[in-house]
Amino acid sequence: MTVLVRDLRPDDPADVAAFAHVRHLALPYILWTPEGVVHHLVHTHPDARSRSLVVEEDGETIGTxxxxxxxxxxxxxxxYLNAYVRPDRxxxxxxxxxxxxxxxxxxxxxATKVFAWVLDEPACLAFAARHGYGRRRSAHFLRLDLANAALPEPPPPAPGVELCSAADFADDPRPLFALDAETLADEPSDVDVEFTDYEAWLAETWRHxxxxxELTTVAVVDGRPAAFSVAYTDGTRYSTAMTGTARAHRGRGLAKLTKTDSLRRARAAGYTEALTGNDTDNGPMLAINKWLGYAICGTEVRHVRELG
Structure with missing residues (x-):
């Protein structure tokens, strides 16, 4: 048995497909496609010094x-470092x-400090502890049987609120960048970021x-995006990548409105399974997802290690 580690070959379709397959087996609550794997590696900002690694056992990819x-x-x-091995390897x-x-x-x-997500399972937690990683906060994965869910009626939009899609901003997505930057700054996180690079956002997020x-719903107030629910799809499954509201418009039900609208349109488009994730301390969003019918299907724990 020979086990070796190397860099992913983004120009090798079979190599990329194997990477995505291992990720799907180890973490089925997130959408993994070869196109998404390559996009992350190629379009992450150069200053991130990003790498994607694979582990082979006798030529078979068993870890990433x-x-x-x-x-x-x-x-x-x-x-950051997120590593996953096939559960059967x-x-x-x-x-x-x-x-x-x-x-x-x-x-x-x-790097002097490394953050990692670890599945909340005894073997995974023990592995992290053995390698010097300490527990921090946690987050849930949630799933909705979209085909059979009794989705509640969306709350009526308040006066002055208009619903549209991200596709309506194709000519100038900068207003969505501004909303994304503001909402991301208020997301639970272990590391503060200064989200100001519009060109990087275009490359990494808008062109993902x-x-x-079309399925990303945006609530517009006075001509500006005030809330959105961002949809990722892989052809068969739907996932909410982000739901957020600008600070000045919180408390008006816009997050619930946009997410419900996006889910309804996703079901109409033929999607049968919906996935999302929430920090365990994000009570308001967990309440919205419970109202929509989501159920927790997994949990991961943020870990950190100081590099000496």
Whole structure:
């Protein structure tokens, strides 16, 4: 048995497909496609020094990792590392090899602190602890049987609120960038970021191959986006990538309005399964998802390790 780690080959369709397959087996609550994997590697900002790694056992891909620097944080030295091994290929040394290789690389790039998401399962938590990672906050994965769900009627829009889609901003998406930057700044996070690079947002987010602009609902007030529910799709499944409201418009039910509208249109378009995720302390959004019929299907725990 030979286990080795190497960089993903983004120009090799079979290699990329194997990476996406391992991620789907290990983390089925997130949409993984070859196009999305390549997009993350190729279009992440150069300052992030991003890498995607694979672990092979006798030529078969059994593990993957995505890693890089949080380049837009005002605090230098912050990094991320998310590694996953096929559930039926654990205890072969693949995970440890991924972590060691990634940490060595991140240290050479100036990282002093590494953040990682770890599934809330005994074996995964024990693995993280053995490698020096300490627990932080947690987040839930949620699933909705969209085909059979009794979706509640969306609340009526308040006077002056107009619903449209992200596709309506195709000629000038900058207003959506401004809304995304404001809502992201208020999301629960371990690392502060300064989300100001519009060109990077266009490359990484607006042109993401999974972004479904037609199913992304935007609430507009006085001609400006006030709330949105961002839809990702992979051809068969629908996932909410972000639901947020501008600070000046919170408390008006716009998050519930946009998410309900997006889900209804997704079902009408033929999608039968809906996925989303929430920080466990995000009570308002968890309440909305419970009202919509979502059920928790998994949990992950944020971990951190100081690199000495």
């Amino acid at each position: 990792a995505q890693l890089g620097l949080v380049h837009d944080s005002p605090e230098p030295g912050q990094a 654990v205890r072969r040394g693949a995970g440890g090899l991924l972590v060691r290789t990634a940490e060595e690389y991140l240290a050479t790039e100036g 191959p999974l972004l479904n602009r």
